[in-house]
Amino acid sequence: MSLVSNSAARLLPFLALVVLGVSPLWAADEVIGSVKKVVGTAAVLRDGQSIPARAGLRLLAMDTLSTGSDGSLGVVLHDDAILALGPSSQVALERFAYAPAEQRLGFVARIARGTISYLSGIIGRLAPETVRFETPVGTLGIRGTHFAIKIAE
Amino acid sequence: MPPPSPAPPPAPAKNVFLLLPDAQGRVGAVTVTNAGGVRTLDTAGQATRVRDAQSAPTVPQVLGQAEIEGLFGAALITEPVPPMHFNLYFEADSTALTAASRDDIPRILDAIRERSSADTSVTGHTDTLGDPKRNFELGLRRAMAIGSLLAAAGVDPGLLDIGSHGETNLLVPTPDGAAEPRNRRVEVTVR
Numbered sequence: 001m002s003l004v005s006n007s008a009a010r011l012l013p014f015l016a017l018v019v020l021g022v023s024p025l026w027a028a029d030e031v032i033g034s035v036k037k038v039v040g041t042a043a044v045l046r047d048g049q050s051i052p053a054r055a056g057l058r059l060l061a062m063d064t065l066s067t068g069s070d071g072s073l074g075v076v077l078h079d080d081a082i083l084a085l086g087p088s089s090q091v092a093l094e095r096f097a098y099a100p101a102e103q104r105l106g107f108v109a110r111i112a113r114g115t116i117s118y119l120s121g122i123i124g125r126l127a128p129e130t131v132r133f134e135t136p137v138g139t140l141g142i143r144g145t146h147f148a149i150k151i152a153e
Numbered sequence: 154m155p156p157p158s159p160a161p162p163p164a165p166a167k168n169v170f171l172l173l174p175d176a177q178g179r180v181g182a183v184t185v186t187n188a189g190g191v192r193t194l195d196t197a198g199q200a201t202r203v204r205d206a207q208s209a210p211t212v213p214q215v216l217g218q219a220e221i222e223g224l225f226g227a228a229l230i231t232e233p234v235p236p237m238h239f240n241l242y243f244e245a246d247s248t249a250l251t252a253a254s255r256d257d258i259p260r261i262l263d264a265i266r267e268r269s270s271a272d273t274s275v276t277g278h279t280d281t282l283g284d285p286k287r288n289f290e291l292g293l294r295r296a297m298a299i300g301s302l303l304a305a306a307g308v309d310p311g312l313l314d315i316g317s318h319g320e321t322n323l324l325v326p327t328p329d330g331a332a333e334p335r336n337r338r339v340e341v342t343v344r
Contacts (some may be wrong), residue, residue: 031272031314033272033344034271034272034344036233036234036344037231037232037233039227039231055269055271056269056271057271058271058272072227072228072230072231073231074231074232074233075233076233076236076272076344078272078274078314080235080236080342080344082232082233082235084228084229084231084232084233085228085231086225086226086227086228086231087227089228100318100321100322101285101289101317101318101319101321103321115224115225115227115228116228117173117225117228117229117232119175119232119235120181122322124181126321126322128181135168136206137168137187137203137204137205137206138168138170138185138186138187138203138206138210139185139186139187140170140183140184140185140186141183141184141186142181142182142183142184143181143182143183145172145173145175145180145181145182145183146172146173146174146175146180146181147170147171147172147173147183147194148169148170148171148173148221148224148225148228148229149168149169149170149171150167150168150169150171150224150225151168152167152168
């Protein structure tokens with residue numbers, strides 16, 4: 001009697017976590033945000049595949065965002081940062097760490113080309129030195145902010 | 154023979170880094186760094202141009218609205234609306250919400266519906282009183298209670314991101330070991 005209920009009691013919190021959609025902290029394919037707006041041609045490049053972007057599409061660490069010459073894309077990240085791409089743009093989300101309780105914070109994006117705008121969120125507020133945008137011509141660092149970058153091909 | 158005309162000035166560099174105000178008009182700062190040097194932008198509308206990885210970013214200039222629109226209009230108009238935040242508070246030593254916070258639940262449900270949110274976080278927070286590990290767990294228990302409440306009200310659990318920041322993300326900054334009811338909250342962020 002007690003054996004069964006003890007096991008059930010130990011299992012229950014874990015099951016509750018699974019049902020409520022909490023990813024284990026060690027999950028490799030951690031969801032880091034979602035697509036909110038799509039105009040024209042836009043895609044998420046993931047593991048060699050091109051996924052057409054649509055509102056509600058979840059983003060994973062290491063995704064690359066890409067837009068066609070007629071496209072633009074708006075995404076929200078888990079730390080409430082906002083990232084938008086104009087046409088003919090490509091940005092790789094190289095690192096996204098948002099676990100303040102473990103002192104794990106950071107966001108690194110690499111812009112290959114095009115135009116982006118970024119409004120920093122909680123990672124930018126708690127640890128601005130961990131936010132970086134790498135481009136072929138220079139690296140941008142922040143102090144909690146809203147900015148835009150254009151990289152000509 | 155007429156004197157030779159002066160050479161035309163070089164075209165401005167095509168790579169642009171621009172600092173913008175946020176929706177509340179606040180301005181932060183950015184630095185642009187490459188092998189040629191470092192440039193800081195700290196005024197709304199300031200931009201620096203960079204020719205290549207070896208050329209120092211230019212002295213900042215404030216861009217006009219028309220030029221900002223021309224360069225970045227497509228991206229700026231596609232920026233999603235900022236997420237909506239709700240701070241929920243609890244009765245002392247309880248996972249029961251205060252009456253005022255109970256009134257926020259229908260507002261949260263409306264926001265999730267109106268934004269077609271695919272990603273809403275429910276994050277537990279505590280004040281700095283007590284042990285950080287215990288505070289992390291307390292925050293998580295309270296976040297899970299709210300997650301269950303929202304799921305019972307019809308929200309798809311798959312779009313909820315339940316977690317805890319313990320005492321590491323204070324709403325009201327305090328030193329360690331400080332009791333502060335405003336920090337003891339579950340923050341629901343609808344994206």
